[in-house]
Amino acid sequence: MAQAMKIAIVDDEQDMRQSISQWLALSGYDTETFSSAEDALKVLGPEYPGIVISDIKMPGMDGIQLLKKLMGADSTLPVIMITGHGDVPMAVEAMRVGAFDFLEKPFNPDRMSELAKRASNARRLTLDNRALRRELSGGTQIMNKLIGASPVMERLREDILDLGQADGHVLIDGETGTGKTLVAHALHAVGSRAGKKFVLVSCAALEEEALSKRLFGPMMPEDAQLPAIEEARGGTLVLEDVEALSDTLQARLLSVMNDQGTPAETRIVAISNLQEAGKTSEDVLRPDLFYRLAALRITMPPLRQRGEDILTLFTRLSEQFAEEYGCEAPQVSAQEAAQLLQAPWPGNVRQLINIAERAVLQSRRGSGTIASLLMSDHEEMQPVMTTEGKPLKEYVEAFERMLIDNTMRRHKGSIASVMEELCLPRRTLNEKMAKYGLQRSDYL
Known part of the structure; x- marks a missing residue:
């Protein structure tokens, strides 16, 4: 079970701090309270493992000033602002500065819980993404996070960080056993689709009819899952052994890719596991599909x-x-x-x-x-x-x-x-x- 996210509550009114803290604690959050923005800034920083809920009107440093300082330190930190009734200009200013959202007094506790949940999910994804980027770029992670200090592995990690932020389809090729599927996971995790679906289909594991149905449908009423193209919508679809696709399925895949436009709604990461001597993915994929997939390409270095x-x-x-x-x-x-x-x-x-x-x-x-x-x-x-x-x-x-x-x-x-x-x-x-x-x- 994931560790409960922290919520920092900043408000100069003790009753309000306690009320918000008690309600959110009942919802499973780990809360801490601060009576002033100055006190909160002693704790809140770029690696704060949670979100912030702050009143706008406070003596000394007010909520807008606090928000500006927090955004300057970490623009991805979700800050929910509490405004008084009718303080529309203040709410607009808070959103302009970078607030995640705002609550207007008197607010509905359920609305606050819903905002806290959305903000916490966003924060968790940000921190997970940041941790993975550190591991990938640091070169000291364990094997299942692409360990290695060799020049080819340094370059691989750089490529993953760069292509992870891009939006195009990707072709990953290289010898068997080099970790291509791991790289597909890393590409998804460091990119903007990290919180979306990651769907993996082995094209070599299914007969053509079953593979066509798994990828494109139609699915029967008794089927528990959507076709992969639908299941991965907005996220990443990984096709292992893409070279196993028949000409017919290659044409259908290309048609789906063409219909999506640019940037692609669903990112396709194709993994080529060719083991025949002298053969490459370019030899077995139709040219128009190959060049769509290989616009962004990673070739895995062999262990030797x-x-x-x-x-x-x-x-x-x-x-x-x-x-x-x-x-x-x-x-x-x-x-x-x-x-x-x-x-x-x-x-x-x-x-x-x-x-x-x-x-x-x-x-x-x-x-x-x-x-x-x-x-x-x-x-x-x-x-x-x-x-x-x-x-x-x-x-x-x-x-x-x-x-x-x-x-x-x-x-x-x-x-x-x-x-x-x-x-x-x-x-x-x-x-x-x-x-x-x-x-x-x-x-x-």
Whole structure:
């Protein structure tokens, strides 16, 4: 269950503050009251986890002045203003400055509850969107939020933030297991449609007749859901395996897209999972549909191009699985780190998840090696290596970074403990952490 949203109530009249607070508390909100705008400003800021209800007429700083300061700090903070009977000019001024809405005294408590609900929903979406943007742009989130510090992942996060704010349709392609569906979710979450419907349809999972019905209808009276095109109206429709659409369904989809106009009422995110050698989505989609979808395009980087991200991902995943299975995460040796970096990873991140889980399970049993897991996945590969060699220095640095990262994580940022375990003087450890972009604050 979502945590109750806060509501800051600002009014110089004690009876009014208490009355509003009691009513909203009964509706499930976490209220706090302030007798003046000055007191409220000590608490209210850009990250305030809630909304504001404020009287306009107050001694000292009045409600309009408070509203201007709040809008200057965070223009997305919903502020509901309370006006006296007949104060239409003040209400108009409040809306012009940026108020979410206003209540006229004497007001109906149910009307106030309805406004508080709408404002709280808007605030929750804003804060969730803001948190995701921070995670996407920060490069320190866990694997299921696109972790990685490699240049290709930095660019991917930038593309998601940019295209998420655009309104056109998007084509996501790339090798299997690279996280295309996760990116589709991220595009929806960081854009203006975040609060709207997100509908995902696997085009390869249904026969043509069933797929046509699921996408476009008509649905039978006994069907519990609308056609996907209707269900996703105003939001995002994700088509996995878009290349599985027949020529007939491609034509129907294009017709729907043409009817929507620009900007599109419903955003379509098409995911191409072509696995045939030498084939691309451009080869199998009709040209007019392909160019409509590919106007905005994201090509997912394969895992083998992500360098040290492989070790970072493996560490995070093995820690997660170790916690799940109630055991210690396996320690990766320098040789095993090189093997992870050298593997071709045809299954990409999905394959890495599988390897990490199996490594934890075999470590719990006290047997097996990472090399044996890689070989069992690709028995035809002797040895398990990519075709592109890397300088020894790169392998050494990648292992060194992983070792410091793991040790810092294990000791929760204790520099003294890390220095002792790795036998490093303080200055050397500081230099290496700076070199590899490791911040002590990330481990506290």
